[in-house]
Amino acid sequence: MFSKFASDLSKSFNSNITNNYSLSQEPTSLSGPWKIYDAKGKKTKKAVSVFIFEKKSLEPPGGAALGGRSSGGSGLKRAHEEVVERLRKEASSLARLRHPSVLELVEPVEDTRGGGLMFATEPVTASLAGLLQEKDEQEKAGGVGGRRSRYVIEEENGQKRRRELEIDELEIQKGLLQIAKALEFLHESAGLVHANLTPEAIFVNAKSDWKISGLSFSTPPDNSTKATSVTPISLSEVLNYDARLPSYVQLNLDYTSPDFVMDGNVTPAADMFSLGMLIIALYNSPHKSPMEFHGSTTSYKRAFSAQSSVPNKTNNFMSSQPMPRDVVNGVLDRLITRRPAQRINAREFQQAQYFDNILVSTIRFLDSLPAKTPNEKQQFLRGLPRILKEFPKSVMEKKVLPALLEETKDRELLALVLQNCFKIIQMLPAGKRAFTEKVIPKLRETFLAPSKGPAQERDSLKEAGLMVLLENISVAAENCGGKEFKDDILPIVSYALESPTHSLVDAALRTLPVVLPILDFSTIKNELFPVIATIFAKTSSMGIKIRGLEAFRTLCGGGGDDQDGLQGDGLTGVVEAAKPKSNVSILDKYTIQEKVVPLLKGIKTKEPAVMMAALDVFKAIGPQVDSDFLAVDVLPILWQFSLGPLLNLAQFQAYMVQIKSLSARVENEQTRKLQELGATNAPTTSRNEFMSFGGLPGTNGLDTTNGDGGGDFEALVRGNQGATTGSDMLGLLQIASGQQEMLRQPQHFPGQRLQYLLHRATLLLRKPREDSGPSHRTIL
Template sequence: MFSSALKSFSSNISANYQISPQPAVISGPWKVHDGKKKSTGTSASIFIFDKKSLESRPSGLGGRSSSSAKKLHEDVVERLKREAGSLTRLRHPSVLQVLEPVEETRGGGLMFVTEQITTSLARLLQEKDAQESNSRLGSRPSRYMVEEPDGTRRRRDLEIDELEIQKGLLQVAKGLEFLHESAGLVHGNLNPEAIFINAKSDWKISGLGFAGPPNSTDSRSSLPPLALSEVLYQDPRLPPSVQLNLDYTSPDFALDSNVTTSADLFSLGIIIVALYNSPHVSPLQAHSNLNSYRKLLSSPSTTPSQGNNFLCSGTIPKELITHVLPRLITRRPAQRLNAREFQQSQYFDNILVSTIRFLESLPAKNQNEKSQFMRGLQRVISEFPVSVLERKVLGILLDELKDRELLPLILQNIFAILQRIPNARRTLPEKVIPRIKELFPTDKAAVHERDSKKDAGLMVVLEHMKTVADNCSGKELKEDILPLIRLGLDSPTHSLVDGAIKCLPVILPILDFSTVKNDVFPPIASTFSRTNSLAIKVRCLEAFTALCGGSLNEGGPVEDDLSGLVQKGNSQPIRSSILDKYTIQEKLVPSLKAIKTKEPAVMMAALHVFQQIGTIADTEFLALEVLPILWNFSLGPLLNLHQFGEFMNLIKSISLKIEREQRKKLQELSSGTDSSGFQNGAGSSSKIPNSLTQSNVDSTRDNFERLVLGRGPDASSSKDTDPWSSMLSEEASAQKQSPAAFSWSTNVAASAGRGNAPSGASSLSMRSITPDYNLHSFPSLEPTARQRSSPRPPSPPCKQHHLILGMRQAIRIARILCLVHP
């Protein structure tokens, strides 16, 4: 439906602008739609007048087809066209700015484009009345609900703050001063419908359809004089929105038929009363009837005056009711204030209004005045209403960011405002971040020149990273803010590097793992490796601590949580965004190993990093890589006793962890081999009692000594004291019946002979110990050659046989001694 309706308004504007389907504001005969220019994306407001709105009203003189009604409609269209043309020609901060001049549409309507507006003063007062009415009735209509950034909904606050009223009236007065003194015009129909409020909360004058030169001067204006006899007559064939609003008209028009500039000041006084009235309407209700209007002014009880509180049911500020309104709402034009005098009244004599006035004239001030103002602004920001800060003050400060000399001061004020306003989560990404990105380009093609003011501005941004992070999403932080931090890390200015690293505790909880690994860690590692500043090295080590899951503030007491690692009492829990094990072992630890300086501050900061590494790295890596580095650092000549003790505590803790893990691993392996029946001497040796094992060791030591010293064996003593004697005698008797054979022989007879031995001797003779070459033990004997072709020599005499047995036993004893006493 809307697309078909737009076809009737086909014009150059509709081709170049995106227009919202529904009007945002209806003011007088104009429907104001939100729009956006297709080529630039600039927000704007499109004013559309549909001629059919005039034809829809029935007339009592022959209907819509009568020639008089047609002529009347043409006059209205011509007046509206003249209104848009006047706005285009008149350029002033307090006059609505036209972006695209008026165009006629196919259906005979009109269309023009202005700066973006949010509402009109009339619409604002109507919404305020509706909200107050519904509050009394207990209802909560949805159009008065707004959604907070956290998803909650609250009632929209339509309270018109006193400062906003002061600021708005001051702007309207400036606009009237321009019309009266520069343009030589009388507005003629000043009322809330003719005042618009833009996105910056500025009040703008519009509705110049009845504007014309005053009667008392010879004006060279291109506009025709205002024909009061025509405009005062309310034609029932036309809607009231295209006719003069008698409720705000001056008695100069209605009673004296005199067009004067002071008539606009009377209308301004009635608007002031309406702002404080309840409901917010004019105290003069003429109901579009000139006779009713004249009757109201003929009686003191129905004429607004100081005696009857100007017929206002609300409370009017004392300065207005005593000094301003009596000189605006007065019968005689000569007694009224003019626009310039109104701006100088006591009503505007306060610090906040003066601050707004200075802000509006800031481009005309010199550099010294601007600098003093920006320093003092921080002290009064807390006194401003948040609505004025967000819509007015913030916008002016953003526009002034182009001044490099004032950049740090302006940014400090901007962040002070963001900390106060409740909509900072929407304002920061939409308004502030785009301007900051323009100031600090981060693309590789940008040429980065050393600029002290620019560096100071970036430092302000880094110092307020907490405010930025609290009001940004993770995506915005990664794409828009992280490059600024990288810019600080890459800067040759140490203070910027330090400020960038201090931002890590704020941004790490928001960023994901891949961003931390690929975008955060590399620039910090690069800065750490190239810097010669001890302070920056310490700051980078603190950053490594945070990247490994710790805290930048590692100053708490040392505690041992029995996990094998010394940790700080105030360290943060490990987060999902910390570095992975591979990056820590392959990239971080080599960087720490390459530290050359032995300064205690650097060593202790590295100690805190290793405390976190100990909770993540593998046990083998800790033993082979980390512990040697810690020993190297701990022996630094500049460490004091307490610092050395902290290193020793960490070394001991990591060592205990390694020992605990290794014991656990060996126990698991041992339990697995026992259950599978693995036989390597361990099973048989476990069956030998401890007393027997110890006596065997002692007796074999004595036999070995007698052997090497050439002493003869003592049979009686060996039988009594050597538990091996019985076994040796049994083995000797067996050897008398069979040829001599070594344990590695494959002689069948020897095997059979051993098979007939007692079970105890058999179990002991089968015991063997795996040689350990690392312990310099005797290697197992191997025959040099096997003489399979020649017969085995006869058995040696008994003495030689005992000698061979002794040598074999000596070898076994030596192996045991090497194991027991390594």
């Protein structure tokens, strides 16, 4: 979303930056004359920071006119023009200077409406001055937890969160080393003096690296012979403080070397004095230079006329807080000196005892990792896990983790890199965010992007790293949401399942207990299960076959312990209460019956290990399917498997226990069904009795003298149900004439009535024939 200012820019004239980037609505930080906006490329989606300077910020509070004098107004106008050109020089210098510790320019400087300037750089968090001010406010509020950070960033999903900012001892050491490297580059390679090295001139990027900028006053040193396009500054002009202009567009005397003010000399040693003053500010409280001159060179000269009024070793360099011994001895005492010749240069500074500790050495090695030999890289990555816990969490997240992920492109180091990355994710309090934002994109790029090399080479180089991911699948699951896991991690697991390497397939199948609870039913049934089924059906490896059976057991609800989910074993005759199951089937009953069971039935090998793994699957299947399916489809397979020639007695008995258990369930359920049906049906006669046809009985067949009239009596005393109706007579006639099928139509004789008529007809047909032929009159 464009800010109002950026929107006005885009409406007023054609700007490359405003046309190609979406800027945050408000500036995320300020640095001197610059407002800094988070921005993202509209097409590339690349994150950048856009620096915008508004010329109107130079206007005095009362307006442009001074005392109504035109000469004063014209002088101010010229001063404004000089400031704009000086700030333009800052961006132009960044374009010419390419170094890892110099702020990277992405889009060159452009003019804005109203005479302002704008340019784009790599993403930055804030200036060092802003972070030090933040630290001051936190300390006043009772520590780091006493006040929330003012710096807010917007996530890809539109949510906003506050940046975590931390300046601890290691951050300071790491940052100072980076600044020293930048100064070494400026002094020795570029042939320049920074000339205004202050906290405002240093930016902390998204990776927590410190970068030099603020090159508005950069200049070649006196008597330089190195060719350069940078115009030398005039000390007399830049030291002349102009009260009409904001202080942040002028040289900051609080960090300036006496070489400038006292001697009028411009040498690289001046930057080293400023570096010393910056170090004092890092440890001081509040975090600023211990000397304040408010732009007055007179005050500056007065202070430096006496030893006691300037920072030195005897007054703890005027810091209100104690400083590390190695900072005082060997660093500040060799930077804060009156004479330039007594100061160490940028290269010597980096060799100070202050930086001689394992964490700083690790960071320095990490910075130079691309230039190391393969053996050195491997040795470093193997030893790194031992000291990771000693790093501050912010350094691990912003510095170590991104640097390691850059090495994933080296396939020889992939496994070692990922081992360290997963260890870091486990240690980070914000591991979920780091995994989602930093690790997942690299995993997709590494394992799912098409490779340009030969297929065999690609697989062999990736497999070790892929194995590390599979072994840490629980870490991945804990640190990403369900959607991220399905979209980004599951395709990698599927890639492993389809590998021709058995150990990789085995490892992928072992991830299922972690993977399955995260995925939805549709994904499991339609995407994951078919892959597992294909592997199981086609594999020639007994190990993969067993692992596939374990996967089926999990998919069908099998738990970690042997559970058959049955109500007793069918041997005691006592139906036990159903035990609660700890696992529910993930697959539906249809898939189990139509897909899983046929796969089990198709097992050819009779190896005991496979047979027993299959038995575990049947134990999981048992509670999930109907009893008739158990009887018709499952029990025959179990009997077939139980008779395998390679099973020992204990294994055969295990099969028999399961067969008897399932048989008991089938028997119990079938018995219950028949009992429920029998409760509503009258007893029926045997087939032989029903099929014995004789002559039709006479009228005396309706009496009870022979003991067969009990049914008639019972029907009679119950009311109409027992009375012989016209339709009953028709039914009896139909039976007598061999049309029994009509009686089986429920619309004619429903339920118990049909049973009663069949019983009556049977009784009639059983009586001895008394007439020579059937007598309709007798029946009626």
